[in-house]
Amino acid sequence: MRAGLFIAIGVAAASIAAAAPPSQLTEGERLATILGCRDCHGATLEGKAMLTDPKIAVFYSSNLTRALPRYTDKQLDHVLSTGERPDGTRLWYMDAAPYAVMSRADKRALFAWLRAQRPSGPEHPRIAMGPRFKAAVEAGRVKLESATLARDLANPPSDLGPATARGRYLARTVCAGCHASSLKGVEDAQPGDPPSLSVVAGYDRVAFATLMKTGLAPGDRKVGEMTKASQVRLHALKPAEVDALYDYLSRFPG
Ligand code: HEC
Ligand code: HEC
Structure with a gap:
């Protein structure tokens, strides 16, 4: 649609990507890093195997370089914010x-960078559920994100006023995927699961910045998936963003 319009008015397709200023593309790439798109879909967005055990499921993340040209910006926004494809x-x-x-x-910058990636790599098949995955879905242990979305959005983390609004926004977009949209951690957390972010109250500002940058908790402790999250995602947070996160989370009541 978009490309068709540009061609109709005589603008070469290549100039569409060029229309996004370089600073917006750099910011879009950084957002794709901190938001985890590049972690789950691969650095070049070609998608990858997430599970390959037929007893559980054979499951890939989508090849975004092939999927995105099928979506308008409005449809892409809808998929991201509802977890539902147009079909x-x-x-x-x-x-x-x-x-x-x-x-x-943020969406403008992210979409500009996502769309600037050339189609490459194979399309991946959609999920093939094995018996254990099916059983977990039936028992309600595994849920579609779209099934819990309304409840999640109706129970946001505490609003502590305008001075900490930026940190709250960053926590809701960057940390919530793992620490839950309430930021209170996963229900029935077992050791190694993401805890409530009220734990940040026990960190000083320097220790918090070190965890974001290097993945090491106080005492040079490696903390499982969190260490990996900082190494592949959170290291790309800007110092001002880390400060804003600390301002909010160190006061977050949990
Ligand atoms: C926790 C891992 C994870 C993260 C983080 C993630 N994705 Fe995905 N995404 C997936 C998986 C897995 C699928 C395929 C789901 C399926 O087939 O049921 C998917 C599917 C999609 C689709 C649907 C494409 C299609 O097949 O039609 C889009 C669009 C998408 N992701 C965009 C993004 C963007 C943009 C980001 C970052 C803002 C992102 N994803 C972050 C795992 C992730
Ligand atoms: C990819 C998933 C993921 C993301 C994204 C993520 N975390 Fe975590 N985080 C975890 C997990 C899992 C743990 C528990 C690790 C353990 O105890 O082994 C954890 C633990 C923590 C801890 C406690 C570390 C300790 O002292 O034991 C803090 C603090 C923390 N995360 C902060 C954050 C903040 C702030 C963000 C967003 C800027 C964030 N996390 C994003 C998965 C994640």
């Missing part, structure tokens, strides 16, 4: 609540 199929494993609260400016 009515619903996404497994991919969050929606963090992206549903993203600002228009």
Whole structure:
């Protein structure tokens, strides 16, 4: 549609990507890093195997370089913020609540960078559920994000006023995918699961910045998936963003 319009008015297709200023593309790439798109869909967005055990499921993240040209910006926004494709199929494993609260400016930059990636790599098949996955879905242990979205959005983390609004926004978009949209951690948390972010009250500002940058908790402790999250995602937060996160989370009541 978009490309068709540009061609109709005589603008070469290549100039569409060029229309996004370089600073917006750099910011879009950084957002795709901190929001986890590049973690789950691969650095070049070609998608990858998430599960390959037929007893559980054979499951890939989508090849975004092939999927995105099929979506208008409005449709892409809808998929991200609802977890539902235009054809009515619903996404497994991919969050929606963090992206549903993203600002228009962040979406503009993110979409510009996503669309600037050339189509490459194979399309991946959709999920093939094995018996254990089916049983977990039937027992309600595994849920579609779209099924819990309304409840999640109706129970946002505490609003502590305008001075900490930026940190709250960052926590809701960057941390919530793992620490839950309430930021209170997963229900029935077991050791190694994401805790309530009220734990940040026990950190000083320097220790918090070190965890974001290096993945090491106080005492040079490696903390499982969190260490990986900082190494592949959170290291790209800007110092001012880390400060804003600390201002909010160190006061977050849990
Ligand atoms: C926790 C892992 C994870 C993260 C983070 C993630 N995705 Fe996904 N995404 C997936 C998986 C897995 C699928 C395929 C789901 C399915 O087939 O049911 C998917 C599917 C999609 C689709 C649907 C494409 C299609 O097949 O039609 C889009 C669009 C998408 N992701 C965009 C994004 C963007 C943009 C980001 C970052 C803002 C992102 N994803 C972050 C795991 C993730
Ligand atoms: C990819 C998932 C993921 C993301 C994204 C993520 N976390 Fe975590 N985080 C975890 C997990 C899992 C743990 C528990 C690790 C453990 O105890 O082994 C954790 C633990 C923590 C801890 C406690 C560390 C300790 O002292 O034991 C803090 C603090 C924390 N996260 C802050 C954040 C903040 C702030 C963000 C967003 C800027 C964030 N996390 C984003 C998965 C994540």
